[in-house]
Amino acid sequence: MKYWIHTFLIFYSLMTLCQLQPFLNERDQLVNQWVEFKQGEVMGVIEDEHGKPMIAQLRFFDPDGAIVKRIQSNEEGSFEAVLDEGRYTLEISKGYEYEIKQLPIEVQNENPLTLTSISLARIMDWGAKQYISGDFHQHSQFSPDGRNTISEVFDANRANGLNSGALTDHNTVSGNDEWVTLAKDSNFIAIPSQEITTKQGHYVALNTTELLDITELETKNDVEKMISMIHEQGGLVQINHPGRQFLNWEQAALFDAIEIWNGRAMPPLSDQSGVETSFSYNEISKKKWFDLLSSGVKITALGNSDNHDISGGSMGASISENKTFNEWMADGWYNGNPRNYIKVEEQSITGILDGIKQGHVFITNGPLMDITMNNVSFGDTLENVVDAEISYLIASNHGNLQQLNIIADGKVIEEIPLAANVPTIGTVTLNLSAYHWVVFEVTSESFEYAISNPIYLK
Ligand SMILES: [Zn+2]
Numbered sequence: 439m440k441y442w443i444h445t446f447l448i449f450y451s452l453m454t455l456c457q458l459q460p461f462l463n464e465r466d467q468l469v470n471q472w473v474e475f476k477q478g479e480v481m482g483v484i485e486d487e488h489g490k491p492m493i494a495q496l497r498f499f500d501p502d503g504a505i506v507k508r509i510q511s512n513e514e515g516s517f518e519a520v521l522d523e524g525r526y527t528l529e530i531s532k533g534y535e536y537e538i539k540q541l542p543i544e545v546q547n548e549n550p551l552t553l554t555s556i557s558l559a560r561i562m563d564w565g566a567k568q569y570i571s572g573d574f575h576q577h578s579q580f581s582p583d584g585r586n587t588i589s590e591v592f593d594a595n596r597a598n599g600l601n602s603g604a605l606t607d608h609n610t611v612s613g614n615d616e617w618v619t620l621a622k623d624s625n626f627i628a629i630p631s632q633e634i635t636t637k638q639g640h641y642v643a644l645n646t647t648e649l650l651d652i653t654e655l656e657t658k659n660d661v662e663k664m665i666s667m668i669h670e671q672g673g674l675v676q677i678n679h680p681g682r683q684f685l686n687w688e689q690a691a692l693f694d695a696i697e698i699w700n701g702r703a704m705p706p707l708s709d710q711s712g713v714e715t716s717f718s719y720n721e722i723s724k725k726k727w728f729d730l731l732s733s734g735v736k737i738t739a740l741g742n743s744d745n746h747d748i749s750g751g752s753m754g755a756s757i758s759e760n761k762t763f764n765e766w767m768a769d770g771w772y773n774g775n776p777r778n779y780i781k782v783e784e785q786s787i788t789g790i791l792d793g794i795k796q797g798h799v800f801i802t803n804g805p806l807m808d809i810t811m812n813n814v815s816f817g818d819t820l821e822n823v824v825d826a827e828i829s830y831l832i833a834s835n836h837g838n839l840q841q842l843n844i845i846a847d848g849k850v851i852e853e854i855p856l857a858a859n860v861p862t863i864g865t866v867t868l869n870l871s872a873y874h875w876v877v878f879e880v881t882s883e884s885f886e887y888a889i890s891n892p893i894y895l896k
Pocket residue numbers: 575577633744
C-alpha cells in the first residue's frame with residue numbers, strides 16, 4: 439500500500455473509531471459465517487465543509503490495498519455501491535485542493551451501510567491565486583477505444599476537482615455539443631476539441647468545433663497546413679505524447695504546446711530504467727522539450743490524462759518486471775491525472791488559451807506550486823538577471839513531498855528539501871547570469887510530481 443494511505447489511515451482512525459463501533463461489533467458476530475458469495479450495500483452523502491452536497495470521487499480498496507471499485511457521488515452528494523461482503527478502506531477525494539479521507543468500512547449482506555454527512559474540506563485554493571485546473575486530452579464513447587458517455591466523463595471531471603476540460607475524441611467532434619451543453623449552468627469550462635490521429639502523429643486541436651479532414655494530412659509537409667487550419671478556427675495545437683511517436687522535431691516550434699506528460703505513462707521522473715518505453719515515454723518527451731528550450735524554441739509544456747475509461751482501468755495487461763512501475767499502474771488512470779494549472783486573466787476559454795500561449799502553466803498529479811522569480815512567474819521573461827530572488831510555496835494534499843528542484847538549462851542547480859506533510863514556504867537567491875531558462879520540479883517519495891513551464895532569461 440502506498441505510504442500516504444498509511445498516513446491517512448493513522449490520522450483518521452481515531453476520528454472514525456466511535457462512529458464505527460457498532461459496525462465492528464456486528465462484524466465480530468459475523469466472523470464465523472459463510473460469506474463468500476454475499477454482497478452488501480454502501481451508501482451515503484458527501485458534503486463540503488459548509489454542509490453543501492458535492493460531487494466527489496470514491497474508491498474502495500481491499501485489505502491488501504488493491505482498488506476494488508471507483509464511483510462518484512452525484513450532484514446531490516449521494517452515492518451507492520454494491521460490494522462483496524468484507525472490510526474495505528473507502529477513500530474520498532476531489533482532486534488536489536481538497537483533503538483526502540480514508541474510512542475503514544465493513545460491508546455486510548443483511549445490513550446496508552449508510553455513511554451520512556461525510557464532509558470533505560477544501561484545504562487549498564489555487565483559484566485564489568488565479569489558477570484554473572484543466573485536463574485537455576480526454577476520450578468518450580465517440581472514440582472507438584473510449585468507454586464512457588459524455589455525461590459520465592463530465593461528472594468524472596468534476597468529481598476529480600477539475601475546473602475545465604477538453605473532449606478530444608479521435609477524428610470526430612460529435613460529442614462536443616453535449617460536452618459544452620452539460621457545462622452550461624456550471625462553473626466548469628468545457629472546451630470543444632478533437633484529437634487528430636494521423637500517420638504523422640497525434641495532435642489535440644484545442645477549441646475547435648469543425649472536424650478537420652485528416653485525409654488531407656498524409657505527408658510531413660501537411661503538418662503546417664493542419665496547424666493553420668486549427669488556428670483559423672481559433673484553436674491551439676498540441677503535439678501529443680511525442681516521446682512515443684512524434685518524429686518531426688524540426689517542426690516542433692510551429693506548435694502551440696507539447697504534451698510532455700501523458701497520463702497513460704509514468705510521470706516524467708528522472709530514472710525509469712527497467713520500464714518499457716511504452717510506459718516511460720514521458721521522460722523522453724521531457725528531455726526533448728528541454729532540448730527545444732535550450733535551442734531557443736519557446737513552446738508550452740502541458741500534461742493531460744488521455745483518459746479512455748473513468749474507472750481508471752484499461753491500462754492494458756502489460757505487467758513489467760519493474761516493481762515501481764507496477765505500483766504506479768495499480769493506482770489507476772483517472773481524468774485529470776495529470777492536469778494543468780493555468781494562471782488566467784479571465785475565467786473563460788479565451789483566458790485559458792491565452793494562459794497556455796503565454797506558458798503560464800505548471801503540470802501536476804498532486805503537488806501544487808506558486809513560485810515567483812524577481813516578481814515574475816512561469817512563461818515570463820526576465821532581462822539581464824544576475825541574482826534572482828526565488829520565492830516558493832509548495833503544498834500537497836497527498837502529504838509525502840520530497841524536494842523542489844531548480845533546473846536551469848536542463849541541469850538541476852539547486853535542490854530544496856520540502857516538508858512532507860505541510861506547505862513549504864521559502865526564498866532562495868541564485869546567480870543565474872549564465873543561464874537561459876529555469877524550470878521548477880517537485881518530487882515526492884512516490885509518484886506525485888509537478889513541473890512548471892520555464893521562466894526565460896535574456
Ligand atoms: Zn488520445
